[in-house]
Amino acid sequence: MTNLFDIKGKIALITGSTHGLGMAMAKGLGEAGATIVVNGNSSQQKIDAAVAELKKEGINAVGYKFNVTDEKEVIDAIKKIETEVGPIAILINNAGIIKRIPLIEMEVADFKEVIDIDLVSPFIVSKHVAKGMIERRQGKIINICSMMSELGRNTVGAYAAAKGGLKMLTKNMATEWAKYNVQINGIGPGYFATEQTKPIRVDGHPFNDFIISRTPAAKWGDPGDLAGAAIFLSSKASDFVNGHILYVDGGILATIGKPSNEE
Numbered sequence: 001m002t003n004l005f006d007i008k009g010k011i012a013l014i015t016g017s018t019h020g021l022g023m024a025m026a027k028g029l030g031e032a033g034a035t036i037v038v039n040g041n042s043s044q045q046k047i048d049a050a051v052a053e054l055k056k057e058g059i060n061a062v063g064y065k066f067n068v069t070d071e072k073e074v075i076d077a078i079k080k081i082e083t084e085v086g087p088i089a090i091l092i093n094n095a096g097i098i099k100r101i102p103l104i105e106m107e108v109a110d111f112k113e114v115i116d117i118d119l120v121s122p123f124i125v126s127k128h129v130a131k132g133m134i135e136r137r138q139g140k141i142i143n144i145c146s147m148m149s150e151l152g153r154n155t156v157g158a159y160a161a162a163k164g165g166l167k168m169l170t171k172n173m174a175t176e177w178a179k180y181n182v183q184i185n186g187i188g189p190g191y192f193a194t195e196q197t198k199p200i201r202v203d204g205h206p207f208n209d210f211i212i213s214r215t216p217a218a219k220w221g222d223p224g225d226l227a228g229a230a231i232f233l234s235s236k237a238s239d240f241v242n243g244h245i246l247y248v249d250g251g252i253l254a255t256i257g258k259p260s261n262e263e
């Protein structure tokens with residue numbers, strides 16, 4: 001029988017993948033047989049270290065440094081990747097930032113920077129990768145959304161505006177590109193233990209306790225918990241799934257939460 005989850009030999013570009021959730025999904029897709037294209041913007045050294053980490057696990061990996069917000073850099077990088085490595089079959093728009101500032105105090109420049117990286121860049125990268133996918137009549141795009149695609153929270157207004165927008169961008173990409181056999185979906189991670197959440201994950205920090213009690217699974221997500229969803233949405237198993245956001249959140253969106261006197 002065909003293995004519906006087989007992605008052997010497929011080339012997967014994962015933006016912002018030197019560490020954190022991007023690296024965890026790179027390992028998952030790499031273990032399922034894909035060739036991984038690592039991306040980052042901060043330093044070549046970090047990219048080289050990430051590629052070496054994947055290769056050590058027997059995964060085919062290469063690295064390309066570019067800024068996902070810079071359209072020219074993106075176009076040049078995609079051309080280079082497709083010439084030097086091959087056609088991109090899977091794109092995961094994972095690069096992102098958060099700024100925790102109350103809206104009333106937030107400078108417009110900070111708001112715009114979050115929107116630029118978290119919402120405009122998935123549009124830029126997808127637009128230029130999708131052109132090839134549409135020509136080949138095959139492709140998978142996964143946008144990394146958030147609990148903030150559905151819920152608000154104090155101090156993360158710009159991030160929530162971007163991630164809520166990314167959910168709708170995902171649905172619109174599906175609306176326009178599904179007919180070319182390109183599947184565009186999102187993954188909405190709950191609260192995961194990465195650099196992004198480090199400042200609010202400290203033992204004794206009220207937010208740390210809040211997240212554990214607010215999550216029915218009663219813990220922070222382990223980045224490796226995203227691999228299954230990423231493989232599913234990258235493989236033949238999801239060929240008729242389009243415009244869907246798959247929340248991997250330990251049940252956060254399933255419940256209103258509970259008062260502090262309940263177990």
Ligand SMILES: NC(=O)c1ccc[n+]([C@@H]2O[C@H](COP(=O)([O-])OP(=O)(O)OC[C@H]3O[C@@H](n4cnc5c(N)ncnc54)[C@H](O)[C@@H]3O)[C@@H](O)[C@H]2O)c1
Nearest residue numbers: 016020021041067068094095096146189191192194195196
């Ligand atoms: N950690 C969580 O709980 C959580 C939950 C939901 C969604 N997310 C989302 O998952 C994604 C990964 O987050 P993470 O937790 O691993 O955080 P992280 O900060 O460890 O990773 C973000 C990555 O994006 C890269 N990046 C930022 N700006 C870039 C740019 N302009 N060009 C290229 N790369 C850039 C960073 O270098 C970094 O590697 C983000 O989009 C984040 O919003 C995280």
Ligand SMILES: O=C(O)C(=O)C[C@H](O)[C@H](O)CO
Nearest residue numbers: 146147148189190191196197
């Ligand atoms: O609420 C915060 O401060 C966050 O860091 C948001 C998380 O990173 C994540 O996006 C929740 O899904």
